[in-house]
Amino acid sequence: MAKGVAENEAQGHALGLLIEYYKTGDLQTWDDYNVAWTGATAGNIDYINSFIEVYNDPLGYRGSYESIIQINDFDMSQKMKVLSDNAQWFEDNSPLMAEHKKENVVGVTYKVVNVAGEAGDASPSTPIGVNLPNANWIRASVGSKSVSLGNIVNASNNAGTTGRLKEFVHDEEELLLEEEYGQLADKLHTALHEVIGHASGKLNPGVGETKETLKNYASTLEEGRADLVGLYYLYNPKLQELGLVTDWEKIGKTAYDGYIRNGLMTQLIRLNLGDNVEEAHMRNRQWVSAWAFEKGKADNVIEKVTRDGKTYFNINDYAKLHDLFGELLKETQRIKSEGDYKAVEALVEGYGVKVDQDIHANVLERNKQFSSAPYTGYVNPILVPETNDAGEITKVNVEYPESFVDQMLTYSKHYSFLPEVN
Ligand SMILES: [Zn+2]
Incomplete structure (x- = not known):
């Protein structure tokens, strides 16, 4: 999918190799991908x-x-x-x-x-x-x-x-x-x-x-x-x-x-x-x-x-x-x-x-009054596309989760693919 919307040929080529690597796990493809990715500097x-x-x-x-x-x-x-x-x-x-x-x-x-x-x-x-x-x-x-x-x-x-x-x-x-x-x-x-x-x-x-x-x-x-x-x-x-x-x-x-x-x-x-x-x-x-x-x-x-x-x-x-x-x-x-x-x-x-x-x-x-945690967590923006009648994206709005806790609970609800007990 990302390959189809690449900004230029070099970027698309690298994405193609990455997809190939994910499918095969082949280390030669991984090297080829890294060479292509490093060379893809336009865009x-x-x-x-x-x-x-x-x-x-x-x-x-x-x-x-x-x-x-x-x-x-x-x-x-x-x-x-x-x-x-x-x-x-x-x-x-x-x-x-x-x-x-x-x-x-x-x-x-x-x-x-x-x-x-x-x-x-x-x-x-x-x-x-x-x-x-x-x-x-x-x-x-x-x-x-x-x-x-x-x-x-x-x-x-x-x-x-x-x-x-x-x-x-x-x-x-x-x-x-x-x-x-x-x-x-x-x-x-x-x-x-x-x-x-x-x-x-x-x-x-x-x-x-x-x-x-x-x-x-x-x-x-x-x-x-x-x-x-x-x-x-x-x-x-x-x-x-x-x-x-x-x-x-x-x-x-x-x-x-x-x-x-x-x-x-x-x-x-x-x-x-x-x-x-x-x-x-x-x-x-x-x-x-x-x-x-x-x-x-x-x-x-x-x-x-x-x-x-x-x-x-x-x-x-x-x-x-x-x-x-x-x-x-x-x-x-x-x-x-x-x-x-x-x-x-x-x-x-x-x-x-x-x-x-x-x-x-x-x-x-x-x-001392400003306690700071030893590790910092960041909230990711939520990118919400707006589409026209033809279904084409006309605009992408940047929204933010309510809070860090909110974000992490949403992630675990929607993207937790592994069973908790196996
Ligand atoms: Zn310097």
Whole structure:
């Protein structure tokens, strides 16, 4: 059925092989299918469907069934295209040393999709991104598909956070900005980080790849550098000139507030008191924030405020913070370009690993009131077709189940095909 309504021939061909595989269980057909699926990149709709991941089998052989139907995130794709088309402008106008800029920069291709429906092992607990196929020989010879599930990421970022947001913002303005511009600021930071950030800059002649020169600090340096490219351009009228935002200053302020709040406080929620920061992204968010806080101290750029026994960070001077981010961006690119291990070690160990114990205890205490479950379940949309007199679908309405419990009871009533006792 899906084969008959495929968007293009390549997609239809892959679906045909998948159907054949389901009928026969033949592993050669499975390989052929994966090659065809990987090559089918045109079109706006894509899917993951089969017995794929083996995480649930302790022996690592048996794949669990999963299904994801996804649609291109047209809004995000458009934003990333605008950035990619202007990649050279961003490179030319960045604060990097002239010898570290690329003469011909090409934006990185990054794909964001929205999930229309998930089933099997992908639901109700879902991945936030998918990178397939798993077979290394196909990845090496044909390639792979890597997508970020945009609406899932967005939902998980916003799950039950209003109370937490109110707890950690310094003032009413910060709260209102986040509520109005937070989502767009996040999207643009991701787009700038991926499309412009990872593409920017070049190594000095004769310097090896960062995994050789910067060793265990290579990924946190790279992630921090890409974040800094994003931060540098988020507070910039160019975004408005390109039609990506209607008020660049408010977007910039929102992004800076959120980054500092997370980097110096709220991400600590994920650690136990006494732990060091270990994960590469968490490290980079801390070293970027803590470095800017310290370097801006003399000018009171970011102020540490204590009110009723609670700690807050308030940004007093966004323009100066923008310049500090630019300065750190230039330095991180220098470290990368020269392969300066001593400098990256000092930066990461000095600002990104150790946690301020007083702030951490304070954050954990304030977070206690927001109990969050260790696992998250998602509700799937119910797609209801509208048809005309001829029975053709004219429109598809998106509805939602009353509640998560409601959804799960409906599933078990309609799709529970196995007997409870056998
Ligand atoms: Zn990255």
